[in-house]
Amino acid sequence: MIHPQPPSRSFNQVCIDPSALHENFSKMQQRVGRDIRIMAMVKADAYGHGMIRSAVCFAGAGCDCFGVAEIEEGLELRQAGIQGQIFVLLGFQPSQEQLFFEYDLTPVVFTYQALELLSQAAVMNGKEMAFHLKIDCGMGRLGIMPSELEEFLARLKEFPKLSLAGIMSHFPMADDAQSTHTLAMYQQYKKVCMQSSQQPPALCHIANSGAALYFPKTSCDMVRLGISLYGYYPDGAKGAQLARDEKLVPAMSFTTQVVQIKSVPAATGISYGHTFVTEKETKIAVLPVGYADGFLRSLSNKAQVLIKGMRARIIGRICMNLCMADISEIPGVETGDPVVILGSQGAETITADEIAEWMGTISYEVLCLFGNNNDRNYN
Numbered sequence: 519m520i521h522p523q524p525p526s527r528s529f530n531q532v533c534i535d536p537s538a539l540h541e542n543f544s545k546m547q548q549r550v551g552r553d554i555r556i557m558a559m560v561k562a563d564a565y566g567h568g569m570i571r572s573a574v575c576f577a578g579a580g581c582d583c584f585g586v587a588e589i590e591e592g593l594e595l596r597q598a599g600i601q602g603q604i605f606v607l608l609g610f611q612p613s614q615e616q617l618f619f620e621y622d623l624t625p626v627v628f629t630y631q632a633l634e635l636l637s638q639a640a641v642m643n644g645k646e647m648a649f650h651l652k653i654d655c656g657m658g659r660l661g662i663m664p665s666e667l668e669e670f671l672a673r674l675k676e677f678p679k680l681s682l683a684g685i686m687s688h689f690p691m692a693d694d695a696q697s698t699h700t701l702a703m704y705q706q707y708k709k710v711c712m713q714s715s716q717q718p719p720a721l722c723h724i725a726n727s728g729a730a731l732y733f734p735k736t737s738c739d740m741v742r743l744g745i746s747l748y749g750y751y752p753d754g755a756k757g758a759q760l761a762r763d764e765k766l767v768p769a770m771s772f773t774t775q776v777v778q779i780k781s782v783p784a785a786t787g788i789s790y791g792h793t794f795v796t797e798k799e800t801k802i803a804v805l806p807v808g809y810a811d812g813f814l815r816s817l818s819n820k821a822q823v824l825i826k827g828m829r830a831r832i833i834g835r836i837c838m839n840l841c842m843a844d845i846s847e848i849p850g851v852e853t854g855d856p857v858v859i860l861g862s863q864g865a866e867t868i869t870a871d872e873i874a875e876w877m878g879t880i881s882y883e884v885l886c887l888f889g890n891n892n893d894r895n896y897n
């Protein structure tokens with residue numbers, strides 16, 4: 519059950535295109551092959567796209583597996599009626615173990631404490647619990663080291679109600695199609711999978727979007743896709759420029775509107791700190807969007823927006839809820855005109871990759887910032 523949200527009246531609107539999410543899932547399923555399962559990563563409120571609405575879209579495209587960071591997100595998905603398998607990637611806190619049974623969630627394990635807690639809960643519930651083990655084969659982040667695997671498997675025998683259903687790892691550089699690290703790490707991962715030879719064999723999954731796109735041999739039984747489902751390539755504009763066959767479709771746009779227009783004379787300082795001073799008479803549009811809305815201050819004097827299908831530069835510091843665009847070259851702008859911060863207007867498009875470039879980050883962060891700090895609507 520999806521509860522309809524009341525219409526939002528904010529000037530700033532993030533719009534998500536559900537058909538783009540659906541399409542991206544289908545294209546990636548085609549790309550990796552029918553036999554390989556896709557775990558749709560819907561953590562961080564689906565990279566700013568809204569966890570439940572996005573999960574519903576992916577499910578509609580055939581998705582039966584979802585990945586979240588914390589157990590709370592898994593609960594929300596279940597309460598919204600999402601079916602299929604839900605993986606909780608970041609572990610859990612003591613006393614939360616019962617929730618895996620209650621809500622049929624799959625834990626990813628990387629500590630003995632987790633094994634003990636899950637085992638106790640399994641005995642109490644009189645139920646088996648299948649979990650996936652996280653191995654750190656070269657990410658330098660979450661997971662047990664390959665050298666710890668033998669002991670882990672030995673200790674696992676103390677917990678008869680727990681079964682090792684999967685072995686997962688994560689690539690640090692699969693977004694770089696040239697990286698030699700990725701295939702080397704994959705070899706190590708395969709060794710680890712073999713070492714653990716379970717009956718029935720544990721499911722193997724290591725690939726993220728980058729690996730699924732650029733290292734298809736690493737797809738194993740399942741791929742865990744995030745950014746590609748939201749319409750972006752993990753290596754940014756570079757990936758998109760290559761115009762790969764699957765042509766992913768960005769699902770998010772972000773718009774605001776003009777609240778005031780005025781002309782200021784030459785030598786006028788604009789906004790806090792007067793970091794921009796006009797050289798000539800300048801027409802500016804005041805926009806009711808700022809860093810509180812995820813339009814970060816580091817974009818000051820860098821970002822561009824679309825007004826009347828043309829690019830306008832943001833001049834002066836971006837404030838908490840306001841910023842200014844130079845519209846001297848754009849005729850006919852009126853108060854209330856729509857302004858595109860992310861997305862297309864007329865023949866022009868500003869992508870999350872372009873904004874990420876201005877911000878010194880990656881599209882992932884731009885999508886999270888815009889999507890999770892503004893009202894979202896879907897159409």
Ligand SMILES: *Cc1c(COP(=O)(O)O)cnc(C)c1O
Pocket residue numbers: 559561607688725726727728742743744745746752
């Ligand atoms: C977020 C995440 C992914 C998805 O990565 P993308 O680059 O967005 O495809 C895959 N695996 C793990 C463990 C993750 O945390």
